[in-house]
Amino acid sequence: METAQETIPTTEAKAETSTKIFKGTGSQVLLNGLIEEGVHTIFGYPGGAIMPIYDALYDYADKLKHILVRHEQGGIHAAQGFARASGEVGVVFATSGPGATNLVTGLADAQIDSTPLVCITGQVFAHLLGTDAFQETDVINITTPVTKWNYQVTDANEIQEVLAKAFHIAKSGRPGPVLIDITKNAQLQIEEFPEYVKCNHIRSYRPKPKVRIQYIEEAAALINSAKKPFILFGQGVVLGKAEEEFKAFINKSGIPAAWTIMGEGAIPTSHPLNVGMLGMHGNYGPNVLTNECDVLIAIGMRFDDRVTGRLDKYAKQAKVIHLDIDPAEIDKNVKADVGVWGDCKETLPLLTNLVNENKHEDWLAKFRDYNQQEIDQVITPELYPTGDEMTMGEVLRNINEICGGDAVIVTDVGQHQMVACRYAKFNNTRSNITSGGLGTMGFGLPAAIGAKYGAPDKTVIAIIGDGGFQMTPQELGTIMQFGAAVKILILNNRFLGMVRQWQQLFHDKRYSFVNITSPDFVALAKAYYIDGQMVNERANLRTALETMINHEGSYLLEVMVGRENNVFPMVPQGCSVSEIRLK
Amino acid sequence: MSTIDHFENKSAPLIDGKEEYTITVYAENRIGLLNRIAIIFSKRKINIESLNTSPSEIEGIHRFNIVIHEGYEVVRKLARQIEKQIEVLKVYFNTNDEIIWQELALYKVSTDEIAEKVTVERLLRQYGASAVVIRKDYTVFAVTGHKEETDALIKALEPYELIEFVRSARIAIIKDSAGFHEKLKEFEAIEPGEELVENEFLEKGAKIFTM
Numbered sequence: 092m093e094t095a096q097e098t099i100p101t102t103e104a105k106a107e108t109s110t111k112i113f114k115g116t117g118s119q120v121l122l123n124g125l126i127e128e129g130v131h132t133i134f135g136y137p138g139g140a141i142m143p144i145y146d147a148l149y150d151y152a153d154k155l156k157h158i159l160v161r162h163e164q165g166g167i168h169a170a171q172g173f174a175r176a177s178g179e180v181g182v183v184f185a186t187s188g189p190g191a192t193n194l195v196t197g198l199a200d201a202q203i204d205s206t207p208l209v210c211i212t213g214q215v216f217a218h219l220l221g222t223d224a225f226q227e228t229d230v231i232n233i234t235t236p237v238t239k240w241n242y243q244v245t246d247a248n249e250i251q252e253v254l255a256k257a258f259h260i261a262k263s264g265r266p267g268p269v270l271i272d273i274t275k276n277a278q279l280q281i282e283e284f285p286e287y288v289k290c291n292h293i294r295s296y297r298p299k300p301k302v303r304i305q306y307i308e309e310a311a312a313l314i315n316s317a318k319k320p321f322i323l324f325g326q327g328v329v330l331g332k333a334e335e336e337f338k339a340f341i342n343k344s345g346i347p348a349a350w351t352i353m354g355e356g357a358i359p360t361s362h363p364l365n366v367g368m369l370g371m372h373g374n375y376g377p378n379v380l381t382n383e384c385d386v387l388i389a390i391g392m393r394f395d396d397r398v399t400g401r402l403d404k405y406a407k408q409a410k411v412i413h414l415d416i417d418p419a420e421i422d423k424n425v426k427a428d429v430g431v432w433g434d435c436k437e438t439l440p441l442l443t444n445l446v447n448e449n450k451h452e453d454w455l456a457k458f459r460d461y462n463q464q465e466i467d468q469v470i471t472p473e474l475y476p477t478g479d480e481m482t483m484g485e486v487l488r489n490i491n492e493i494c495g496g497d498a499v500i501v502t503d504v505g506q507h508q509m510v511a512c513r514y515a516k517f518n519n520t521r522s523n524i525t526s527g528g529l530g531t532m533g534f535g536l537p538a539a540i541g542a543k544y545g546a547p548d549k550t551v552i553a554i555i556g557d558g559g560f561q562m563t564p565q566e567l568g569t570i571m572q573f574g575a576a577v578k579i580l581i582l583n584n585r586f587l588g589m590v591r592q593w594q595q596l597f598h599d600k601r602y603s604f605v606n607i608t609s610p611d612f613v614a615l616a617k618a619y620y621i622d623g624q625m626v627n628e629r630a631n632l633r634t635a636l637e638t639m640i641n642h643e644g645s646y647l648l649e650v651m652v653g654r655e656n657n658v659f660p661m662v663p664q665g666c667s668v669s670e671i672r673l674k
Numbered sequence: 675m676s677t678i679d680h681f682e683n684k685s686a687p688l689i690d691g692k693e694e695y696t697i698t699v700y701a702e703n704r705i706g707l708l709n710r711i712a713i714i715f716s717k718r719k720i721n722i723e724s725l726n727t728s729p730s731e732i733e734g735i736h737r738f739n740i741v742i743h744e745g746y747e748v749v750r751k752l753a754r755q756i757e758k759q760i761e762v763l764k765v766y767f768n769t770n771d772e773i774i775w776q777e778l779a780l781y782k783v784s785t786d787e788i789a790e791k792v793t794v795e796r797l798l799r800q801y802g803a804s805a806v807v808i809r810k811d812y813t814v815f816a817v818t819g820h821k822e823e824t825d826a827l828i829k830a831l832e833p834y835e836l837i838e839f840v841r842s843a844r845i846a847i848i849k850d851s852a853g854f855h856e857k858l859k860e861f862e863a864i865e866p867g868e869e870l871v872e873n874e875f876l877e878k879g880a881k882i883f884t885m
Contacts, residue, residue, distance in 0.1 A: 231706055236713050240760045241706070260760055294861045295702050295763045419754035 117247030118147035138186025141213025143278035165537035167197025172541030188226030203528030207266035239267030247280035255290035264298025311445035321384035326353035327391015349377035356517035376461030404667035480653030503535030503559030506588035533562030616647035623647030726843035775846035779824035
């Protein structure tokens with residue numbers, strides 16, 4: 092493609108007719124464009140090839156808040172946390188070469204979890220491309236598999252069109268990360284630029300399929316004939332901003348609904364039809380009854396293997412209805428009997444109109460029976476342990492009691508993540524922020540920083556394991572410098588707990604390199620002028636948690652939990668969801 | 675993806691077996707798009723047997739022909755992943771009986787050998803070959819056809835010192851296609867028409883192709 096304009100005929104036409112109004116550098120016009128797109132917070136780290144943009148940024152301090160992270164990976168995870176908490180597009184700046192390659196993990200995470208990001212990377216001068224210049228890497232090709240779209244700008248005249256296109260692509264349809272690589276000459280280039288025009292159409296890109304009433308009708312007919320219908324919902328409900336539409340649908344149809352960890356919080360934990368969590372460490376009833384329901388209604392979820400377990404024994408008895416905005420997801424893992432392509436913000440109300448009011452009392456009672464078994468055998472011992480060792484579950488129970496379900500909980504990856512997702516109470520959407528698809532250890536701390544900027548009025552608690560914390564602890568520096576009031580809760584079991592659990596259960600307890608030692612986390616926090624304390628006795632837990640949550644500013648609390656506790660229930664790998672183990 | 679339910683029109687569905695599919699992609703002509711498409715195959719460890727990019731019937735829109743040997747379900751999923759790429763307008767996939775296709779092959783042989791041991795006229799006639807270059811030292815023949823046909827000439831020339839051989843990628847025309855002119859108008863509209871949003875659950879019993 093020669094120029095970006097060629098693919099956006101509508102905006103091109105407008106751009107040509109408008110008068111040139113701004114004379115300045117490519118860097119300035121980029122920042123102006125960000126402001127036009129409603130950006131107010133940027134996470135980034137400067138370097139040689141992005142210096143002209145940073146130079147321009149110097150004059151924009153009143154309009155654009157730039158958070159200097161301590162590592163580009165921290166920057167992109169923060170932008171993810173920001174996007175997930177706020178529903179806006181997260182913006183990241185990084186320089187060329189190592190700056191850009193440090194973004195890759197975050198891009199992969201955002202791609203698989205459909206998080207809208209616009210990443211701006213600096214690049215060497217255009218005439219140096221391909222010469223192995225200092226800090227040159229082929230960022231476009233490195234990031235192609237982990238971006239929804241990417242583009243290299245070598246001429247400042249492309250910047251406005253490309254930026255407009257980037258924001259449109261990042262946030263529309265199934266959202267995702269977009270990367271724009273801008274060569275240094277384009278950043279420096281002085282031109283007369285036209286007025287910024289937002290992009291709302293790209294001829295080769297259909298963000299959402301047009302809804303056809305015929306398959307809404309087919310789906311409604313199946314639902315109305317069902318005796319044991321079951322809803323699985325994922326992040327699509329949140330991304331589609333369709334929480335209310337979803338609530339109306341389940342309230343009318345009376346169908347029990349279970350969530351993937353990415354969908355958690357789309358309806359409150361306390362909603363009577365919220366029957367819990369799906370998947371490997373999900374709740375007992377939802378997993379077992381997946382293989383008993385007669386109609387399975389999947390909404391904005393993608394049948395990840397951690398949710399389905401063994402596919403050839405997954406819901407074989409059920410008719411499957413799959414609502415998704417991304418046609419590539421329908422029939423990808425589980426064959427749908429009725430595939431409803433479209434934005435659930437549009438499809439759910441149409442479906443709600445056509446479904447009968449129902450209560451499904453007997454069917455719901457089954458979920459309650461299984462839930463009672465799980466409460467007796469798993470949940471009560473976890474939340475109200477009688478042994479000396481503290482459990483992760485009781486920490487979560489205390490948080491629920493203190494915050495009442497209003498906190499934003501950001502987790503890292505591992506046992507604490509599963510426990511947090513299982514037991515944390517949520518009243519509000521966009522409150523559970525976790526690395527779902529990619530399972531990125533080190534996500535928690537920087538994502539929590541971003542979440543605090545995305546939801547400044549909320550209490551943001553980062554729940555992190557002792558292993559994951561040691562992957563991105565440098566972001567304590569960001570907290571120190573910018574005063575992000577993130578509550579850091581380290582659940583320390585002195586093991587890489589999830590791997591240890593698998594080694595115990597499936598590798599004859601051969602604990603291979605899971606025994607991890609930690610620094611004095613509280614002293615580390617204090618080195619960054621962040622208050623904190625360590626708790627190793629139950630008697631002090633509640634007060635310590637209250638101290639953390641009520642503390643003004645950031646606080647680090649390390650809780651020593653049982654070393655060899657396991658997360659149950661569990662669907663062992665390669666097993667059917669109905670083979671879920673309670674112990 | 676108009677060809678999604680084409681098996682319903684056949685007497686013997688080949689759901690699990692692999693066969694040759696030609697994927698036709700209409701896309702913007704942008705740097706890097708080839709890589710984006712190629713990695714959809716390599717990510718799944720699927721070999722591309724043949725790949726051709728060329729202009730299409732519409733100026734500014736490029737057409738990729740990709741040949742792979744896979745099962746129907748796999749090809750359908752691949753097609754959707756390709757169509758999901760921002761710069762891709764439309765993807766079709768077809769079995770060999772649904773397309774007209776050609777490949778071009780060039781053969782370089784020693785002129786001495788060929789003049790001495792085999793009559794050039796016979797080769798030209800039997801294989802539909804044409805002589806592109808005849809020099810004292812070598813002769814280059816060209817054959818247009820299917821793989822089987824161009825392979826047959828390799829066999830015939832093997833005894834006579836085949837110095838060099840090359841075959842082009844497949845180019846294919848879909849038999850039941852009205853081209854892309856009308857479709858493009860819909861793509862350029864901000865509100866898409868029904869036609870663009872094809873859904874296999876509605877296409878049952880419809881024509882094989884809706885282009």
